[in-house]
Each structure stands twice: as C-alpha cells, then as structure tokens.
Amino acid sequence: MRKLGFYLVSMFLIALFSSSVYAAKNELCEPLKASGVTKGLYGLCTAYHASGSSSQVLLDNYNKKKSPSDPVMPGTEEEPETLKCPCWN
Numbered sequence: 001m002r003k004l005g006f007y008l009v010s011m012f013l014i015a016l017f018s019s020s021v022y023a024a025k026n027e028l029c030e031p032l033k034a035s036g037v038t039k040g041l042y043g044l045c046t047a048y049h050a051s052g053s054s055s056q057v058l059l060d061n062y063n064k065k066k067s068p069s070d071p072v073m074p075g076t077e078e079e080p081e082t083l084k085c086p087c088w089n
Contacts, residue, residue: 028074038070045074 029045031037041062048058062073 031071031074036069038065038067040065041070048073049075 028049029042032042032045044058044062044065048055048062051058059073059076066072
C-alpha cells in the first residue's frame, strides 16, 4: 500500500512539473532553426515568448547577437498602421 501511495504522489509531481518542458515550444521561432541564421537566436526567441511578458533584456540581447541578414524577433514586428481618414480625428 505504501508503494502505491508513493507511485501516485510521484506521478502527480511529474505531471505537475513537466508542463514547463512543453512551454518553450513556439511555432513563431521555428524559422530561426534554419541554416544561415546566427546560432543562439532560437533560444533567445523561445525564452522571450515563454516569459509571458515582453522581456526587454531578452529582446536587447537578441538584437545585439543578430547579424544584419538575420530576421527581427518573430512576433515583435510593428503592426501596420490603420487607415486614418483625414476627415475624422
């Protein structure tokens, strides 16, 4: 009976803490795995998007590390400005 209780508690704890392993999988960052892209940008991208809130430190490190031919951080591109009518303020 003691073994059964130990296994149940162990399985519960594994299930509780294993979700953080899957949190870093982000489809936005997949293009950074391609050849020709600076190494390390994929890790910074996944850390940036997994943090939940925009981390300016991670974004600054990404921009320092990237070369001019590398893409900007996925998901941070500026949104296109909406069409504004000059008649309405």
